[in-house]
Amino acid sequence: MTAVTYSDVWDLDVIFKGGSDSPEFTTHLQKAEHLIQLFHTKVNQWTPKNNLEDTIYLHELLVDFESVAKKLRQAGAFVGCLQAQNTEDQKANQLDSKVTSLSAVFQTALAGFDNLLTSIGDSIWGQMLKDESLIDLSFVLNERRERAKDKLSKEEEALINALGVDGYHGWGQLYDLVVGKIKIPFTENSEEKRLSVGQAFNKFSSPNREIRAEVFKNWEQAWGEQADLLAKTLNHLAGFRLSVYEKRGWEDVLKEPLTISRMEKATLETMWAVITESKELLVQYLNRKAKLLGLEKLSWFDLDAPYGKTESKVSYQEGAEFIQQQFSHFGEKMAAFARKAFEEQWIEGEDRPGKAPGGFCTFFPESNQSRIFMTYSGTPSNVSTLAHELGHGFHTFAMKGVHYLNRNYAMNVAETASTFAEMIVADAAVKNAKNEEEKLVLLDDKIQRTVALLMNIHARFLFETSFYEERKQGPVSSTRLNELMLSAQKEAYCDALDEYHPLFWASKLHFFITGVPFYNFPYTFGYLFSLGIYAKALAEGKGYEEKYIALLRDTASMTVEDLAEKHLQVDLTQKDFWEQAVKPCLDDIFEFLELTKDK
Known part of the structure; x- marks a missing residue:
């Protein structure tokens, strides 16, 4: 496809040269600090007159707001x-x-700043938002104003933020520090190795069950040794949140994550209800997979096991070229973005010790570039993950030219773009399979993600819901956290597994992220929402790319319910959309069951 050989190590020097010793970055932080002080001073100097003269000052503050936000991002x-x-x-x-x-x-x-917005009367506020300089920002400004009304006084919120640095965020940083030091022992070719958690996690995709079992045993032991420390960390994070919620008068722990997601509770409840009703077929898949692997039931460490005995690897170069090719079938802009990311070394995929686990895509607004992080070891799942993260990158690319304050989209719609990209590649891989056996391997890999998003994520949601309820009464021990996780996993997986992962609460970073509570259901929302978009894309063909970009550009300036109504003409609080969204997942399982019924 191309003569270019892609590097699997990213280039950060083009952003700030010198890594953590970068003089450029030191200067950048100094500039950011100066701009923050100026913004703070201007906010303190503004006394709204409650007339249209406030429009000018507000506009000036928004310009400074944007500058600081970009610097910090x-x-x-x-x-x-x-x-x-x-x-x-x-x-x-x-x-x-x-x-x-x-x-x-x-x-x-x-x-x-937000508190000042609440001091402006409704009538004047409505007139101000009709001004040419503010009209495009009316949604986010209204949102900030309404959220501010729901919080404590300016002084109390300032105190919360100040205490959160060494308290709330400090505990989150402690988790990162602990995880960075965890090593998982593993014997390979008679050589004793100490794997990072990212390297060890990739072993769960090994076709060799003895390898998976050994890694899981050592994995559980390593996390178990840190369980009391991590339980204390998790309890303090939740305790801080609950204390803030209590002071603000927020009784429902889902209020904050739903507000962040710009999503109604009815939408979330309808989504989970439809998923629960659809799980019978997922259990049939798990049982069939167990039979194909010669087992009575799958254990946790078998969930990512590949179907068949193939150990063929997809090189980074092959994966990159395949992704670009499939993106081009959808639209030229998406393919061009992926090509740029590979050619300009935006991606860190090298499989080496010392890297953090997981994958992410992050955006540098001042450089107008993205960076993608993962550990690429050549599995079909790695190719899907790479496509997934490129989907995130394309989302920010699609919003080029949109006001920066209208680009702060929530996690649930962020996962829509990533999952859409992943679906393009996974679907193509299945359709391009050379024979039935390869098709089954790829179909199984695709269904594994369905199980993860409809069962694993559901377990995380159930765990976090029950944990927060118990935490209201006081700290929850590591033993009790294990019990809560085990119960959540059994419910989410319909008790279809032989062995579970009670220490999952400790090993999953998402429970310890301070920026977003309940860092779980948005993944499932994004997955199913993307399937609804994907169905439209298949129906309309290559010309759908512009409509898709239009949808992405609106993701940070309306609720998800309004977004779906405007671009898909559906009501997310009703079951119809979710039932249609789940259908392709179930169709994959039907096909897998049919192809394996005589095996």
């Missing part, structure tokens, strides 16, 4: 990349603390 993205590429980079951890402190100061200034 650029800084946070860079530090996140430094920490991910080398978990032993102590200077990067120090920089992370600095960025967190700056962000807290900015949040305090924003709390004051």
